[in-house]
Amino acid sequence: xxxxxxxxxxxxxxxxxxxxxxxxxxxxxxxxxxxxxxxxxxxxxxxxxxxxxxxxxxxxxxxxxxxxxxxxxxxxxxxxxxxxxxxxxxxxxxxxxxxxxxxxxxxxxxxxxxxxxxxxxxxxxxxxxxxxxxxxxxxxxxxxxxxxxxxxxxxxxxxxxxxxxxxxxxxxxxxxxxxxxxxxxxxxxxxxxxxxxxxxxxxxxxxxxxxxxxxxxxxxxxxxxxxxxxxxxxxxxxxxxxxxxxxxxxxxxxxxxxxxxxxxxxxxxxxxxxxxxxxxxxxxxxxxxxxxxxxxxxxxxxxxxxxxxxxxxxxxxxxxxxxxxxxxxxxxxxxxxxxxxxxxxxxxxxxxxxxxxxxxxxxxxxxxxxxxxxxxxxxxxxxxxxxxxxxxxxxxxxxxxxxxxxxxxxxxxxxxxxxxxxxxxxxxxxxxxxxxxxxxxxxxxxxxxxxxxxxxxxxxxxxxxxxxxxxxxxxxxxxxxxx
Amino acid sequence: xxxxxxxxxxxxxxxxxxxxxxxxxxxxxxxxxxxxxxxxxxxxxxxxxxxxxxxxxxxxxxxxxxxxxxxxxxxxxxxxxxxxxxxxxxxxxxxxxxxxxxxxxxxxxx
Numbered sequence: 242x243x244x245x246x247x248x249x250x251x252x253x254x255x256x257x258x259x260x261x262x263x264x265x266x267x268x269x270x271x272x273x274x275x276x277x278x279x280x281x282x283x284x285x286x287x288x289x290x291x292x293x294x295x296x297x298x299x300x301x302x303x304x305x306x307x308x309x310x311x312x313x314x315x316x317x318x319x320x321x322x323x324x325x326x327x328x329x330x331x332x333x334x335x336x337x338x339x340x341x342x343x344x345x346x347x348x349x350x351x352x353x354x355x356x357x358x359x360x361x362x363x364x365x366x367x368x369x370x371x372x373x374x375x376x377x378x379x380x381x382x383x384x385x386x387x388x389x390x391x392x393x394x395x396x397x398x399x400x401x402x403x404x405x406x407x408x409x410x411x412x413x414x415x416x417x418x419x420x421x422x423x424x425x426x427x428x429x430x431x432x433x434x435x436x437x438x439x440x441x442x443x444x445x446x447x448x449x450x451x452x453x454x455x456x457x458x459x460x461x462x463x464x465x466x467x468x469x470x471x472x473x474x475x476x477x478x479x480x481x482x483x484x485x486x487x488x489x490x491x492x493x494x495x496x497x498x499x500x501x502x503x504x505x506x507x508x509x510x511x512x513x514x515x516x517x518x519x520x521x522x523x524x525x526x527x528x529x530x531x532x533x534x535x536x537x538x539x540x541x542x543x544x545x546x547x548x549x550x551x552x553x554x555x556x557x558x559x560x561x562x563x564x565x566x567x568x569x570x571x572x573x574x575x576x577x578x579x580x581x582x583x584x585x586x587x588x589x590x591x592x593x594x595x596x597x598x599x600x601x602x603x604x605x606x607x608x609x610x611x612x613x614x615x616x617x618x619x620x621x622x623x624x625x626x627x628x629x630x631x632x633x634x635x636x637x638x639x640x641x642x643x644x645x646x647x648x649x650x651x652x653x654x655x656x657x658x659x660x661x662x663x664x665x666x667x668x669x670x671x672x673x674x675x676x677x678x679x680x681x682x683x684x685x686x687x688x689x690x691x692x693x694x695x696x697x698x699x700x701x702x703x704x705x706x707x708x709x710x711x712x713x714x715x716x717x718x719x720x721x722x723x724x
Numbered sequence: 725x726x727x728x729x730x731x732x733x734x735x736x737x738x739x740x741x742x743x744x745x746x747x748x749x750x751x752x753x754x755x756x757x758x759x760x761x762x763x764x765x766x767x768x769x770x771x772x773x774x775x776x777x778x779x780x781x782x783x784x785x786x787x788x789x790x791x792x793x794x795x796x797x798x799x800x801x802x803x804x805x806x807x808x809x810x811x812x813x814x815x816x817x818x819x820x821x822x823x824x825x826x827x828x829x830x831x832x833x834x
Contacts, residue, residue: 336789338792338794339792340794344807344808344809345809345810345811346808346809346810346811346819346820346822346823347810347811347812347819348810348811348812348813348814348815348816348819348820348823349754349757349758349761349812349813349814349815349816350754350812350813350815351754351795351796351797351798351811351812351813352754352795352796353794353795353796354749354781354795354796355747355749355781355788355793355794355795355796355798356794356795358749358781358782358785358788358793358796359785359788359789359793359794361785362785362786362788380794383794384794384795384811
């Protein structure tokens, strides 16, 4: 990227948001955050303010027009913020501005100097650098003269800019415009739109930067999460194809499979797809990989979309793989979720959160095909692309298992996602001489000369065992997969 | 509420003292006008039973929060209770009287 004259930024401390905004909100200027009821506006604004105090040493003013200070404090306490303490320490002022039309009679000319005085006094008394106005539109409900209000709002934003206060104001989403009162016309610097959709009983939160003057920003809709730790935005699409290509190799956990992959296993930081019909041992092969990684002392994060962790561990123990020991040593962590519990973005978000927290070097998603039940094929592909970009950037090796419904359409079913994979391994079962025999083959493996033979394997009480190859075609038959 | 109200009946009894506080921000024309209007109305309708307190928010900014002051000028009727607020330069005497409960409010639509 070329060097650019970027504006000074105020970091929000909100995970992900600072990445997609290249460092935060415009310093010393107002940013409008709009969205419908319950879209997370207040939380975003408050996080910006409180992180500013706690992490960046910038005192802040929270001027609230809707909730009382007590209501806000109790809302934010559930997210781990102690407003009372910050107020006591002189780093925060919460000012509840009550505007009740029924209590106010208007006669003649007035201005909002009272509000200015209040704000200025608050700012001066603690040396505030950040201000949140949540939501200033309430003024329109409380006062009848929109002409005065608009003129005063214009003055207010100029006032905030003159004092170089980084400000977040929230606005209720309007039908035709971004906000009901057209606040966006006063705020020319940055506008963030929040959206909360519930589709097929699945709830998804999205964030979009509508405008950010003078700065590069991602224009996509980014999923975000609100959980116990606050608000998190998932910036994955912006990552692009900048991830490193490592030369280091990691064992598959099955020596003969390593052999098939030019003798040394998968590339670290690559993507692996294990496809197969039911009962082919996809999970076993994944477990081997996890087991091998844990033996090297690496951390593994295992996403389960079908089984429970105890069930999976019991099954793996029956083929001689003891995963419990790695869980006990803190090297292996499971995260089991029913795909139907959330929308795709939320899955994506929670996967990314888990990765960021646990910092694994290996991630398994088993079976990734279960996510197909949540979204359309292209949505799933989109989500996987984002997951993969994110993981690759951290040089995390990721293994997906894919359950293919029938032996015929094997490759077709996976076609959508296989192009995202560096290595694609196929497991099949065929009946021969009244015995079901299992076969493993490497369909592709980018950047290495892999075996093109189809080899038989068995699931034994000591794991998945690839049998000696039949007349070897290596040498002449070595395939170089497309890179 | 059986009492019939008409425009001539004051809503408050004549013995009550009005404690009024006028919030201003400096000597702006609006603020000066508001004080003059208030003084005139009080003399006419509340002679001998009112007390006006002026608060200049530029001098005492911390007082804006307590009375929930937003607009300037704002007149606050602190007594008799309940607290009432009238914002603006008080140029419309009828509305000031309504705001102070010295006149019943007109019904919506009239």
